[in-house]
Amino acid sequence: MSEPKKLTLENLAHLMERRGLLSREQLKDVLARGKSQEARLYSLHYSGASRRKNTGVELVSPSEILASFNLEIPGSHGQVLTVDTITEALASATGLSYLKIDPLKLDLQVVTNHIPRPFALKNLIVAVNELRGVITVAVADPFNEAIIHELAVARRLEIRRVLSSKNDILKILREFYGFRASVLAAEAEVATSIDLGNLEQFFKLKGQQDVESTDKHVISAVDFLLNYAFDQHASDIHIEPKRESSLIRFRIDGVIHNIHVIPKPMHAPIISRIKMLSRMDMAEKRRPQDGRIKTNFNNKDIELRVSTVPVAFGEKVVIRVFDPDILLQDLDSMGFFPRELLLFNSFLRRPNGIVLVTGPTGSGKTTTLYSSLRSLSSPEVNIVTVEDPIEMVMEEFNQIGVQQGIGVSFDSILRNILRQDPDIIMIGEIRDRETAENAVQAALTGHLVLSTLHTNDTASTIIRLLDLGVPPFMISATVLGIVAQRLVRKICPHCKKVRNLSPDECAYLQLPESSYAVWEGAGCKECRGTGYRGRSGLFEVMELNERLKALVSGSAGLAAITAAARQEGVITLREIAINKMLEGVTTYEEVISMTG
Template sequence: MKKIKLGDLLVEQKVISPEDLSVALSVQKQTGQRLGAILIEKNILSEEHLLSFLADQLNLPFIDLKHYRVKKEIVGLLPEILSRRYKMLPIDLLNDSYLVVTSDPTDILAYDQISAKLKKTIRLAVAQENDIIDLLNTVYKKSVEIKNAAGEIEFTMRQAESVAEYQEILESTPIKKLLYSILEEAYLNRASDIHLEPGDNFFRIRHRIDGILSEQIIHQKTVFPSLILRIKLMANLDISEHRLPQDGRFSIVIQEREIDVRVAIIALNNQEAVVMRLLDKTMGILRLESLGMSDSALSIFKKHIYFPHGMVLVCGPTGSGKTTTLYSALAAINTPEKKIITVEDPVEYLIPRVNQIQVQPKIGLDFATILRSVLRHDPDIILVGEIRDLQTADIALKAALTGHLVFSTVHTYDAISAPIRLVDMGVPSYLIASSVKLIVAQRLLKRICEKCKKMVKPDLDEENWIKNNFSINYKEIRFYKGVGCSACNMLGYKGRVGIYEILSINDKIASALRSNDFEFYTLYAREAVAHQSLIEQALRYAIEGVVTLSEALHLSVEIDMDAIDTHEKLSLSRHKSERQ
């Protein structure tokens, strides 16, 4: 590092005028601000122009942090207080040297302090100050607060000398603060679930964000049992039970929004693990138009949800947004003239004017039992949270056949497999053909982060998949992926996009089902789905740069594997019937 006179250099290179420098120096004398900051504030220079100039003069790289794959484990090596004070961050390890970004490469004091703290050779790079601050906020967020709270609780627990004192810790401010910080960090990260899991000498906090888990390690493991107990107390669970699974829920207000927290606790080897699902009550139910269906799919879906009777099935794996779609449909048709009853496990959002019933298998209230009672309450519309067994399927399908509009879900990866799955359960195919009117399969794909997306070439597997399944010239198409930035928490994607496959049961499909002719059923169903299949839509989004090509390929493999599994089960079921 060498000291340079920034102002003189800028004038010498004719980047600014002597008059501009004079004005800036005058302000600096009064305020003590850095010269570069004054030049930017006075609009004499843009920050990018100034930093590019400095990088050029000092022979340093200029890095756009929005498009740089920052290594989180490297960033965490520097204490937050130092990073924020000097606005400098280590972001990578290159040939045994730390690459450190700064918005002021002329600050020799900062360079010396950071170099001494990291105890390694550092190589400077220049980046915009706002990008560095954004990255700081992304990296540190609530992590320090959580670790500090855990440390405080661990110290207090060591001082506890009786059961009464230990119980007092559970009700103390630090443990409440720790749990609140964990929940708040997850909410700010847009996490749908929080996983709390014990390790050997630590416990981990994992967030599921857009379907993928990311983790944070907390080394104060002695705090973990206290945290579990606090969660049990809030969810009204049995704090003395450590062997059997327990489920509960509680509500908490985070940033003026009421969050419903569903708790599931399971016993591991002499320890317990917790999963908490976060549901934002204040978000409300999405309108049908906001789900992301294409105009043609939405038109068909709307037509069927206004039918007086029949079944509408929504398919997809866990976390694919099935409940959101069903709630949106109910909200659209919820009028004073209609009696709507739902049977759910669990009830996720309360809908005005709708009678919602929670399944409770422990006391004998399963789907089938409740459905029998529901039919005596004169409903027009029934929602069955999930068809899991023959009894439930039989009652729901017969209700659809006898004048009720029935909504339900089944776990298949595409629309075509849904009737086959029902047959595998033991449902007569003629009942399916007569009752089911519409099948919607859906999936949520990870959306590429717009801030850090870059063009990539398909790998060999992706090339082969396109060549073998689609008649397109992939070499002329630009595909993209996210490399990770502060805006997307270094993941490369941000948010999700829904895709929907609509299968309307027409006469040809119904006839094939009644005849148990599943080869023709599959043929006619594929014709009906045509270019609106999940895989076709996923590829279209990849071509448009909304999702990665690997995301589309992964979906295709999932659907193919599920179809093979479903057909194998059906074949075994048919062979068994023939033998009997």
Template structure:
């Protein structure tokens, strides 16, 4: 197939057919169905020539074809997306294809070499710089003349790669928008000249200066939050250093460096976040907590904000509670059938205590909220006591702990029974008073759900004994205990098989039998990590009569674990190994998450 001079819907469709991504019938149907879109496509181009229509408004052939959602018959389950089409075009025109990973881009490189208006007009973005060679991603494979003019005007050596229009536009909006906001705020700010540990020079500003600077800081924070939502980050960290401030995101449990901003802009950005979270702007010496509620992609998102003073200023962590992640069907969370049946039997009891244990970030909140939502109905009164309230849910009656005015877990729980609850959720059992009140609530006919910070389910019994709960009350009230972790799932796009080594089999006590497992090689879909998404692993302990009989003040953890094992307990390690052997996760994740 000869190389076209420009891309149309027809020649792009024929190119995809030539590459084997479409069969003749699919190609004919797309061309006939897309006639109207193609007319609008050319009309937009002509209007753009006369009225300078923004390039983002001009629909490309790849976007039109992708909108039909055509399945690739040679690869069942895969569809013709804009990325797949762009990759095929790149191969035809002889340009490297690049799926842009925003986390691997440097803000300075993206924004330093190409002026923002020029980049937006021609849909190009600088993505890398190596020994003076600038790599730019372009949406139009036939814009070589424009790139040559840019190289000559700015005295640059430029190499082109082809990327989808959507990826390029997202980078241009987020990176240039954030950079422009920070630079504008920095240029207008004369608030402080840092003289190290000696003193600070401070110049008062007029009201108009404050308003202009605030406008740009507001935009910078908005860009930052939208970028985090786009990347499905679970946490945003803003960390002051000696000469700059780092912005990092946590994705799938791992931290990623995102931006480095001028130190001068750290305080204004922190102040903006504290203002949104209704925190005390003047208090910089004590830790503070706050919350923000916002909307993104037509859904409510809760943000929990925490500040703490560190060596070079205030560090801010924003935890993002996405309802799609926080509220899930119990069947989709990663329980195996045995554990799911046990857990369902626990939560259907009319009274007793159910404990969910694990370290911070192991998904305990998701388990509790998803459980409460599954139990919620007009006939049930659910009351939660949290520190702080993780996510506001209309179905529950949520009470926030306020230690500053003496309203703690123990204080609330002493009065909560007067609210006529059926189900009580306690954010965490952390002291003797809270444990005793939870036990009393269970004894008086209520179902109590709570969390503990222990490594596994059996250790929770020892923890309750350490808190001073009598053994007979533990036996009388605790129904079951769930220990959990989150393990990263192997990326389905780059998974490969390998055989466990002898040392690995020995470490996991798998014997001499040969075991083939899977791992991710790393691809554009998973940002080269080999992982995409996370799933839960659950250890579910039922308080059997044999186990209850063993509980006494001097009991050893090993004795309880032995009885639990005889009763059929499947440990976190065993569940993780099963996930690995099924191809869901890797050996490294099993070892990393289960010790």
């Protein structure tokens, strides 16, 4: 059977049916409802104002319409027909390679040098690779050979086509051409103001404010950069001055990726723009500074914490991204097992007492605290937090930042805070005796206190409090419960595959049997070959019940408390990690690296 020559919904649907991705009934349904679905999608995505003629951007593609039906692929046990699946099938039907575009693998120069932006937008194509004079161009429509031929002739290029989804292509066009255009334009302006590349000199002559407030290109370059980082779910953005250039890198799921290399003269203006946004002292370049930016992406507020340090070739900036979707989660989606969640929730519902969350840096304690406070927040309760520094600014809470420099310490804030009539108090961290005493005092006077400590497990937290000088009977009287937590990486659902633990591995984890089925990620486009996607919390929860209170008051040691906690049903982090592995959430390797 010959394949169609034009990309319409009808052709596409028939093609998918032939490839077994649609059943006969689904095909009929798609053909019957196609037109109205297209109209619905169109009005959903494009309001009248944003409609532009003569570009492929504002059209709803046949693949998008087909995917929007959320149809189950016949015989797939629940797998839904997505744009990616459709594009992949379309590619193989038309003899093209399918490319799921990974923006991190693209080169800014290659993307933007060969194809003019209007032409790329109009035809939804993007250059993704250049190798020995051959340009690989990703296209959204496999039947647009004429356009590509025209381009090849006009620009004297040898072009190879691959097929990608419209959304993937559009994303690249927006991010890369936008950023590139801004950097080039700004560079051109800088270059016309001074002849040499010595921008330091330029700043001294012209002054900071002039460059910052007038250069709209620098402003949009920074906007593009931030949007790109949010889109890629980067947790950190690094902007590093080198001798000849400036390197921009993102940290994504714990791993650093190089993103852009930009001309050196652009480094200082971009840094200045970021310093201005974060309200730093612009003239100060020799001392490290900290600042904060609140911004908006896809209708959600994102908090950025910015820090600058002088390095050999200029100022280096690191921007930490606080995404509310990460910091504020539903407690039941964070990875708690049912018993632990039930216990933890019971602590939070008590009118007074102390709830402690413990773990090393980066174990997700802040997420647990913020998410807990959020679950408790209502117009009737007054929540006050004391943090060093404030991680993310939340309107529902009254947050106070510690400022050691001017004598505003945890201790001094806590002494005054009770006059603010709080119901619930969150103390960022208990580090010293004074803070511990204040926490106890607040709990004794009828407040619910949430805080964190740097300890490894629940039982040793008791010992740490004793070391800080809290009397045993005070611990018994105030501490409701302790949560010890860690984060493990979750296996990518797209490339998850089963394997068997070897007898050695079973022995290492001290498992009763010598073989278990576990899962791991093979590595795919969705997870950038890492086999992991996202992270899940592990929670060990200990309730300070009557038996444990008696032990603590009687000055029992760590071994006795640990043994009693086990008998009272506390499941250790290690056991919880192993359960997560056996359930297919995480891998053997993650369990090993977490449990040391």
